[in-house]
Amino acid sequence: MTSRALVLVVTLALAFVTTVVVSDAEARTPKRAKQQKATASKSSRAKATKGRASRTSSASDTPHREHTRGRAKKPSRRVAFVYQGPAAGQSVGAPWAGRLQEPAQLPGAERYYIRRPYRAFGTRSTVELVQRALGEVLDAFPDVHVLAVGDLSAEKGGWITDHHSHQSGRDIDLGLFYTEKPQSYPGSFVEATDDNIDAAATFALLEAFAQTTSEDGGVQVMFLGFKVQAMLYNWALDHGVDQDRLARMFQLPHGRGGAGLIRHEPNHDNHIHIRFKCPSDDTACR
Template identity: 30%
Template sequence: MKFYCFVLFMIVSVLGLSAPVQAGARDQAVGSYTKGKLKNASQLKQSGPGYVLLFPHRDRAYGTDDLIETVETVAEDLAARFPEGERLQVGDTSARQGGFISGHASHQNGLDVDFGYFRMNHQEQEFNWSTLFPDFTALGFDEEFVIGGKLSSNFDLQRNWELFKALVSTTKINRIFVDQVIKASLCTYSRSIDDFSVETLRHLRPWPKHGDHIHVRLLCPASSTNCAQQEPVAAGSGCDELGIE
């Protein structure tokens, strides 16, 4: 009986029929990104203009109002400007009440979200049924864009650069974790098209194991008075630290 209940829960989650989130109360990010919780969360729909959830069955699509609004606004903007491309592919945000979720050290207070990188071939990741049953220790993104220390030819420099600029322009971003090779490539690319944005580049933080996905972290909302803000990113583009002048 437990097995059948589990399967029913998974089917309901995959179909996007999750229980409604409490309405009326103000959302609260509590504690830190790595030791926190989430109150009165908003829930990201399974899909919307310009985006799709990759793992709806995990029931990890909750966040602060700021997080949900940022995903929806940026995705719709990119889709309008690049209608021929694939949708923004959204991985985990947070659990309904925050706290630890397997596969992540952070994502605990509704201010973190993972995205897949945009691809030159415009293909969206297909749903993998095998992710229904493990403990979700793997993030589940299906393409690595840094191979042998070099950027894959399937990495869409233009659209990923525009995505990062759009995110930073919201003024709600604390930092964005990407692979070192990806940041170095964007330093070079942005200068080559005369669009060298120090403000965007300084928010891109080189971090291991981020060659297959983007990790976006938002600032604590002003209304979340018990949220522990991470220190701001350093001044400057950071490109010189990667040997890019």
């Protein structure tokens, strides 16, 4: 065989292998997921604008963030995106009796782990506000371990196992942060204790979401057990966080009578459940 013929054979063989690998991957990727992947990677190339700007203004003057500054050493691995805001008509019905149309999908990222990607669908504003909040916290805590992201909704919404709600693209379960990543985490949620919780990072996580309440489609309510609420409340008090602000966030110190954004719910000592409001244009959303 001449060397030219040999080169031809090798080239053809390589081309064949590449085709097989690519078509196999295509076959396993649903069309919608591919489109969203393309959109996500396109937007992640652009710098986040709105969220980034608002964070910068609030980050410098809060005492508890001072506390975190010593940890900010490594360069950030950003969860960047372009904020588009709510898209009309996505969330239909109630979180416990609803469905999802034209869903957005939370894209994967290096610093958080999506436990069930087939349940990572939500309204656009939900997905974007999650990306923005996670980006803020993970940027502020560059050394913290990977965050467990639990279920949002199925691609078309509706009832899914393990949940009463999570039906209309406005709910998400998130894991907590620990001083050391527990062995079974982020594959499983892990119960928080005084000994294992990273209160600074977990408080920052709650606060990043609490700051979205004034936005269209921002956070409506968060569910977290009293026990964990108390850990975070006490940590925040010790670190000079304003008591009025804490009263708006937590039910403590008044217990069930407290009117905070974060509500007690049984079985929520190992994760937080966050529910977003209906965007104003989503007229079928309840």
